[in-house]
Amino acid sequence: MIEHLYIHIPFCPNICPYCAFYKESAGRERVEAFIDALLVEAKFHAPTLRPRTLFFGGGTPSALSFSQMERLLEGLHACLNLSAVEEWTIEMNPATVALDKAHLLLAAGINRISMGVQSWDDTLLKALGRTHSAAKAEESFHLLREAGFQNISLDLIFGIPNQSLASWQATLEHTLRLNPEHISAYGLTYEEGTEFFRLRKQGIMKANEHLEADQFELATDLLEQHGYRHYEISNYAKQSRESAHNMAYWLGRDYLGLGPSAFSTVAGRRWRNICETGLYSSSTMSGKTAIDFEEQLSPxxxxxxxxxxxxxxxxxxxxxxxxxxxxxxxxxxxxxxxxxxxxxxxxxxxxxxxxxxxxxxxx
Ligand SMILES: C[S@@+](CC[C@H](N)C(=O)[O-])C[C@H]1O[C@@H](n2cnc3c(N)ncnc32)[C@H](O)[C@@H]1O
Ligand code: SF4
Incomplete structure (x- = not known):
């Protein structure tokens, strides 16, 4: 039985210029067709699945409307045995957090939030092309807490052009005051195919590796001093709050990925679904394979x-x-x-x- 399930929800309200994850703007009809296809794919794999960890990643899973999310969650509960789930994470963008959705997620069994705050500095948020302000991110965090989420992770980015060491320190300290259970701190990467990659190639954006190294060390010092274990290069957690799902990837466990662009690795076979939502949906609905790449991995x-x-x-x-x-x-x-x-x-x-x-x- 496969114990780790990833579901890729490829919609975002706005596309960030640094992000290379497979995603697109959410159009109502495409979302509905995607949900239909995802449920067909889930049903197909149901006999081999008994997830202990489940991860809704993206894209921005929280970009689904209340009724779309409700249909997806009801459909998954109807076709999968979710009785063994211990950790169920959803990625959220602060701009898409709402109380009714939070209650819906909790009621369905989602017990962990991973929210992309990135920075508490509004100027840097703008530079990253984010649509939320620091104030909105803070409001969203408190709303999730009030709704009842007791396991929240916040994503931060360092190495952003014009992000001083003092600004990064302020972002870390602000995050610590909120006391989340988990913090991911990523160094900005210039991913091929993104707007930032192009700007860097043209010399318009520049990375400062020395400053980035200092920012990494500062994060490690501050977060460890405050009781967060640096359990993976970009990840820090309070006691027993490591991401069990990500740990399963890193330790080489089998996992299944559903949705466009999702990878799976099961018994030495690795495959990836088509990286195009329309094609993924139509192939799956017509009973054809949605896989566009596969390989057998040697021991x-x-x-x-x-x-x-x-x-x-x-x-x-x-x-x-x-x-x-x-x-x-x-x-x-x-x-x-x-x-x-x-x-x-x-x-x-x-x-x-x-x-x-x-x-x-x-x-
Ligand atoms: C797939 S995104 C999901 C979160 C959600 N869509 C959002 O943006 O708030 C996961 C995280 O990856 C990180 N990330 C994405 N692209 C990155 C890049 N080029 N460099 C560093 N971190 C990146 C961001 O911190 C982001 O929150
Ligand atoms: S960082 Fe998040 S919101 Fe921005 S494009 Fe990527 S997945 Fe979408």
Whole structure:
């Protein structure tokens, strides 16, 4: 039985210039057709599914209207056995949070929110093309708390052009005052195909790697001082509030992904659904496959992936699993990027900062 289920909801009220996730603007008819198709796909996989973790990602799942969300949730409850679900996350954009929807989500069993705040500085929010203000994000956070959500994660971005160390510190401190259970702090990446990628290529936007390194270290210091464990390069959690769903990916567990562009990995086979919502919906509804890419992963490749992702987490890499890379690990240790405990390798502070360099061991 597959224990981890991802559902990709590809609609956003507004498209951010840095984002490369598969998404589109929400049009009513396309959303309705997508929900029909998603329920057909869910029903098809139902016999192999007994999710312990469920993740509504996107896009912006909270962009669905109340009635669209209600239909989706009722449909999923009708076709899937959700009795084993322990963690059910939904990604939200602060601009799309409303009390009636929050109650609907809670009643359906969703118990974790991941909200894209990004920054508490209105000028930077504008620079990121966000439609919400810091005040709206704060209001949305309190609304979710009042509705009854006890497990909230906030996404933040550092490395934004013109974001000083002081501004980043203010964003971290503001976040800490709200006391969320989990914080994701991502360094801004310039993803191919995005507006920011183009602007950087033209020299209009510039990254400052030294400042970004200082911002990363500041986040680690401040968040750890306030009781958040740095359990993965970009993720910090209070005790037992790590994302079980993401941890399952990083530890190489099988997972199923539904919806356009969603990946699945089951028993060494990996596949991806079509990255186009209309085609995904029409193919699924006409009984054709929505898969546009698949591969069989060799046991060696799976072991490499597990090692590379595992090392980025607080689980590290057990000595017995690290044997193929022993020499390279020792070199990284000499450079101060890795250290050992009695049974495993772990990233040092500097190693976390240079995790991509360490990751080259596995290439
Ligand atoms: C798929 S988005 C979902 C959240 C929701 N749609 C929103 O934007 O509020 C997940 C998170 O990825 C992060 N993200 C997306 N693109 C990024 C990029 N190019 N660099 C850094 N972080 C990025 C943002 O922090 C965002 O909140
Ligand atoms: S960051 Fe979120 S709201 Fe912005 S385009 Fe990406 S998924 Fe949509």
């Amino acid at each position: 060696q490749l799976l072991a490499i992936e597990r090692a590379a992702f595992g090392l980025r987490t607080y689980h590290g890499l057990l000595f017995e699993k690290a044997r193929p890379w022993q020499k390279a690990m020792e070199e990284m240790e000499q450079h101060g990027l890795l250290y050992r405990t009695s049974d495993r390798w772990l990233l040092t502070r500097r190693g976390k900062l240079l995790a991509d360099v360490v990751g080259e061991i596995f290439m």
